[in-house]
Amino acid sequence: MMRTTDVVVRREVVRVWNIVRTDLDAWLLHNNGEPTPFILVGSPGIGKSFGVGSHLLYELLHYAPDRLDVVASLVHDRMYIFYLPRGGEAGRVECYKKDDGADCVMRLSKVGKRGYMILDVKKDKSLPTHVPSESWGSIVLSSPNKLNFRVWCESNTEPRFLYINRYHAREMKAYFAWMRRADLATAGGNAAVRAELENSWNSMEDRMHEVGQAPRYVFNNEKYEKRKNDSELFLNEFNIHTVFKFLDIFAGKKEWKDDRTSHCLVDLVRLGHGAVERCGNRPVSVEVRKKMIEKLDDMVSNDPRIFNPENHSTSSGDVFEILVLAALQRPVSARSMLRGVKTLKCGTPEQRRSVVETFALAIGVNEQSTFRRVEYPYNSCRPEEATACESMVLYQGRSINYPVIDGFFVVENYPGQAGRAGLHRGVPQRTVVLLQVTLAAEHHTExxxxxxxxxALRAQFSNWADITRDAQWEMIYFQPDRTEKMSTRQRCTIPQGMEGNAAHKNAYEFWDTKVQQYQKSVCESVSLVRALHPEG
Incomplete structure (x- = not known):
């Protein structure tokens, strides 16, 4: 188990320190301007205070000798002021109430002391504004609630925002391994211990599936049960207003609120790289996302006219994906969504019509259900039990183990598929239809x-080899009408250094020669509002 003396330093934490250190070096070592005021934003419960805050304090206390005089750390209305050793004088720390500590920091600044402030802001706890934020370095640690740092932004010129991601699955596994290190030491020669460890880790993966990847809620039984129950309670109480609220949060149209509902259901993620960082919001876990889609589908079934995806389609890829995959689950909307797909040309004359055109026509004529059901495979590289892949089941990938696609389904024995060369008599003719929902003008892969x-697919489905034998393959890219459209095939490149690897070459050839590519615009003429309407 974790002891109070154990230290966990994540890659995300080191990243923040590297940015802060670069700014410190420019200010203190190279005399290049004033220090930058930083604001670090991340989801609650992922280690901003005791992860980032503690590591920054440690690194600042060990920064270049004689360059920094004081480090101030604000935690829970207490200001801790650390005086670094200098000129033979030992270092010391003093503790003040927040406002008294701010006054002390101002006095130190006025007498020429150089310092750095770590300000951990909590809900309903305002930041001190009478501090030397222009002459001292500073970083504010906050949840995404802008009320926490709005006044700070107004009193500081151009603060730089940084965003911290939730734990990666590999970090969660490393955390688990450290907790169980004593058992791991004996597992090699003890089959029972090894089996127990594997079962225990599988249980932890299930918890991540339910509540997201945060050690606080995965590795603590009591906190896990409470978070899971809270999530289920909030989702069960969802109505049309709360669904719209969270879709707007995911789309960036509404601000994050510091309440239990947001904490249970929403996760902040960093988008892209570079000097200016951006962030977005997404459902906190696979299960939360799945239940939101189910709720959305139920509500649209009752009154499709209430729903307007055009409000979200170009602002959040995550929301757009939810809407498109929800629309595919209903017959009328699926017919509109799957008709008129455009071929992404590859420069060769051999192009064929997508199987979904015939599939969509059959839906319209027979008014049949789009899919038998929807399933959400999770952690497919190590499923608890391999299942059989079935035709006309919409599989939605909700895991990091499903790169390249957002979902897929298998079409079997539709007219127009027969007569292809090289197929065995009596073998059902199948097409595997891969789905990717994107806002980007390009969506290449590797x-x-x-x-x-x-x-992942081979591990998840016990009959994958049989069901894909002699199958055709299609990839459909869904894009909103307001974005730049794809017009040519999306590439699958071999990573540098792997050009001679046989497996990579085979994957490249498969993508280049076997996978037909298509694009579909979700535009006003086939808007989901009208598509979902019963009179369609």
Whole structure:
């Protein structure tokens, strides 16, 4: 188990320190301007205070000798002021109430002391504004609630925002391994211990599936049960207003609120790289996302006219994906969504009509259900039990083990599929239809990601080899009408250094020669509002 003396330093934490250190070096070592005021934003419960805050304090206390005089740390209305050793004088720390500590910091600044402030802001706890934020370095640690740092932003010129991601699955596994290190030491020669460890880790993966990847709620039984129960309670109480509220939060149209509902259901993620960082919001876990889609589908079934995806389609890829995959589950909307797909040309004359055109026509004529059901495979590289892949089941990938696609389904024995060369008599003719929902004008991939996808599918489905034997393959890219459209095939490249690897070359050839590509615009003429309407 974790002891109080154990220290966990994540990659995300080191990243923040590297940015802060670069700014410190420019200010203190190279005399290049004033220090930058930083604001670090991240989801609650992922280690901003005791992860980032503690590591920054440690690093600042060990920064270049004689360059920094004081480090101030605000935690829970208490200001701790650390005086670094200098000129033979030992270092010391003093503790003040928040306002008294702010006054002390101002006095130190006025007498020429150089310092750095770590300000951990909590709900209903305002930041001190009478501090030397222009002459001292500073970083504010906050949840995404802008009320926490709005006044700070107004009193500081151009603060730089940083965003911290939730734990990665590999970090969660490393955390678990450290907790169980004593058992791991004996597992090699003890089958019972090894089996117990594997079962225990599988249980932890299930918890991540339910509540997201945060050690606080995964590795603590009591907190896990409470978070899971809270999530189920909030989702069960969802109505049309709360669904719209969270879709707006995911789309960035509404601000995050510091309440239990947001904490249970929403996760902040960093988007892209570079000097200016951006962030977005997404459902906190696979299960939360799945239940939101189910709730959405139920509500649209009762009154499709209430729903307007055009409000979200170009602002959040995550929301757009939810809407498109929800629309595919209803016959009338699926017919509109799957008709008129455009071929992404590859420069060769051999192009064929997508199987979904015939599939969509059959839906319209027979008014049949789009899919038998919807399933959400999770952690497919190590499923608890391999299942059989079935035709006309919409599989939605809700895991990092499903790169390249957002979902897929298998079409079997539709007219127009017969008569292809090289097929065995009596073998059902199948097409595997891969789905990718994107806002981007390009969505290229790499062979390592394609190989990981195929590995996951083989592990998940016991009959994958049989069902894909002699199958055709299609990829459909869904894009909102207001974005730049794809017009040519999306590439699958071999990573540098792997050009001679046989597996990568095979994956490249498969993508290049076997996968037909298509694009579909979700535009006003086939808007989901009208598509979902019963009179369609």
């Amino acid at each position: 062979t390592n990601k394609l190989m990981l996808l195929m590995k």
